[in-house]
Amino acid sequence: MERDVSLPAASHRPAPEAAQAAAPLSPPPALVLERLGYARAGQVIIDDVSVVLNGTARTLILGPNGAGKSVLMRLCHGLLVPTSGSLRWEPARPVRQAMVFQRPVVLRRSVLANVTYALHLAGVPRRRRRAQAFDALERVGLAGLASRAADLLSGGERQRLALARAWALAPEVLFLDEPTANLDPASTAAVERIAMAIHAAGTRIVMSTHNLGQARRLAGDIVFIDQGRVIEHVPAPRFFAAPGSMNARRYLEAELP
Amino acid sequence: MNDIGLALRQALSMLVTLDPSLVGVVLLSLQVSLGAVLIAAIAGAPLGAVLAICHFPGRRPLVVIFNALMGLPPVMVGLFVYVLLSRAGPLGPLGLLFTPRAMVIAQALLVWPIVVALSRQAVEDLWIEYAEALRSLGARWWHAVPTLLWDARHALITVLLAGFGRAIAEVGAVMIVGGNIDGVTRVMTTSIALETSKGNLAFAMALGFVLLALVVLLNALAFTIRQRTMPHGT
Ligand SMILES: Nc1ncnc2c1ncn2[C@@H]1O[C@H](COP(=O)(O)OP(=O)(O)O)[C@@H](O)[C@H]1O
Numbered sequence: 001m002e003r004d005v006s007l008p009a010a011s012h013r014p015a016p017e018a019a020q021a022a023a024p025l026s027p028p029p030a031l032v033l034e035r036l037g038y039a040r041a042g043q044v045i046i047d048d049v050s051v052v053l054n055g056t057a058r059t060l061i062l063g064p065n066g067a068g069k070s071v072l073m074r075l076c077h078g079l080l081v082p083t084s085g086s087l088r089w090e091p092a093r094p095v096r097q098a099m100v101f102q103r104p105v106v107l108r109r110s111v112l113a114n115v116t117y118a119l120h121l122a123g124v125p126r127r128r129r130r131a132q133a134f135d136a137l138e139r140v141g142l143a144g145l146a147s148r149a150a151d152l153l154s155g156g157e158r159q160r161l162a163l164a165r166a167w168a169l170a171p172e173v174l175f176l177d178e179p180t181a182n183l184d185p186a187s188t189a190a191v192e193r194i195a196m197a198i199h200a201a202g203t204r205i206v207m208s209t210h211n212l213g214q215a216r217r218l219a220g221d222i223v224f225i226d227q228g229r230v231i232e233h234v235p236a237p238r239f240f241a242a243p244g245s246m247n248a249r250r251y252l253e254a255e256l257p
Numbered sequence: 258m259n260d261i262g263l264a265l266r267q268a269l270s271m272l273v274t275l276d277p278s279l280v281g282v283v284l285l286s287l288q289v290s291l292g293a294v295l296i297a298a299i300a301g302a303p304l305g306a307v308l309a310i311c312h313f314p315g316r317r318p319l320v321v322i323f324n325a326l327m328g329l330p331p332v333m334v335g336l337f338v339y340v341l342l343s344r345a346g347p348l349g350p351l352g353l354l355f356t357p358r359a360m361v362i363a364q365a366l367l368v369w370p371i372v373v374a375l376s377r378q379a380v381e382d383l384w385i386e387y388a389e390a391l392r393s394l395g396a397r398w399w400h401a402v403p404t405l406l407w408d409a410r411h412a413l414i415t416v417l418l419a420g421f422g423r424a425i426a427e428v429g430a431v432m433i434v435g436g437n438i439d440g441v442t443r444v445m446t447t448s449i450a451l452e453t454s455k456g457n458l459a460f461a462m463a464l465g466f467v468l469l470a471l472v473v474l475l476n477a478l479a480f481t482i483r484q485r486t487m488p489h490g491t
């Protein structure tokens with residue numbers, strides 16, 4: 001069973017100096033997808049997707065299993081190269097971004113070292129890494145486990161570590177690919193609180209889920225995707241009140257009580 | 258039957274009294290094989306990691322070659338190093354033939370493909386798990402190689418133990434390049450071969466026990482490490 005963590009709401013908590021220095025200052029850059037496509041071995045996985053992610057709302061990519069959510073996020077993050085169409089950031093410049101995966105990957109070293117490793121790759125000077133890493137761990141409620149071997153953590157703790165590792169980088173954009181798909185309710189709630197806190201600190205959040213409840217709790221706008229196509233991209237209240245497509249209506253109706 | 262019983266008793270007394278010539282041979286064996294494994298580890302593990310994660314033309318043939326070289330007959334390695342180090346050979350002027358250094362070189366060559374092939378396997382397994390996360394964090398291959406080597410450290414220790422087991426137990430290579438010179442290049446395996454052929458069963462048996470004990474110890478160690486590092490959770 002997961003230990004519950006209570007997180008202070010990020011907006012109420014004065015960010016320590018180290019984090020403040022690295023925190024995003026300007027509004028997060030917008031992501032513009034134009035006729036984006038991805039095919040593999042003759043099979044079209046992402047089909048002609050044109051979407052603009054701007055504003056400051058949390059974007060939830062919603063769709064059934066196999067819809068193409070993970071592939072779309074990997075394309076956006078740059079882990080996959082589109083086979084057609086294009087993708088750009090506005091303003092056009094290198095964007096500090098991070099991604100958290102459905103199955104959290106932890107390095108076989110201490111919890112703290114997992115975070116300092118990411119800071120090292122991000123070019124943070126050695127003398128500042130430890131403090132920044134501790135700070136990030138504190139924000140996800142893992143500071144007490146800093147010296148624990150990360151591969152001994154529970155599933156929920158691993159995902160919080162992955163979030164801390166991403167958060168420590170003070171990303172302008174954070175992709176979360178079904179981060180709670182394998183977690184129990186308490187861990188899910190913790191991950192959602194952390195995602196909201198990262199958002200409150202000024203990061204663009206793009207998160208995928210197949211869970212309607214989660215989409216209701218978190219979404220500012222919804223990108224509904226089915227069979228590799230974006231069916232609609234609308235503000236969340238509108239999506240849930242009156243979905244504009246048959247596919248979305250059917251998906252909403254299929255929700256279990 | 259009586260002869261063997263007598264030899265056995267003599268062997269045990271040599272072990273108990275730490276017979277100096279016996280100890281000398283054991284120490285030289287350890288020195289040579291540990292040196293060889295150290296060199297093979299430094300030259301082999303990073304190469305194995307690069308083969309695991311970098312996709313360059315010729316990678317596949319290299320992987321196949323290193324896998325095949327794991328079964329290299331020690332006498333072939335001995336012959337090869339002998340030719341290199343012999344007075345007329347390219348490295349002849351170094352004057353290394355029939356020295357412990359030549360034996361280290363030969364065993365290092367013998368163990369190197371084992372380290373390369375097995376560490377490639379270990380790193381590849383880990384890379385499947387790590388690849389996306391490391392790329393997401395901005396790691397390039399020269400970051401990933403040390404990261405994976407460190408995180409696969411338990412598997413790599415068992416790889417080195419396997420390499421050491423191979424080195425300490427081989428006869429052919431050290432026999433050819435060392436020459437089995439008493440007090441200079443005689444190691445456990447070559448002594449056992451020689452003393453047995455001379456009929457000095459006691460000495461051969463005493464060394465045999467040490468060798469056997471070492472091999473058992475190595476395997477127990479490798480087994481323990483594997484047990485300890487079973488994956489936890491998902
Ligand atoms: N590496 C891959 N090679 C081939 N097909 C893939 C690959 N990754 C995903 N797919 C296919 O692409 C489709 C979308 O997958 P995915 O993005 O993982 O769906 P989701 O995350 O929405 O559940 C699925 O049909 C899946 O089988």
Ligand SMILES: [Mg+2]
Nearest residue numbers: 069070102178
């Ligand atoms: Mg997915």
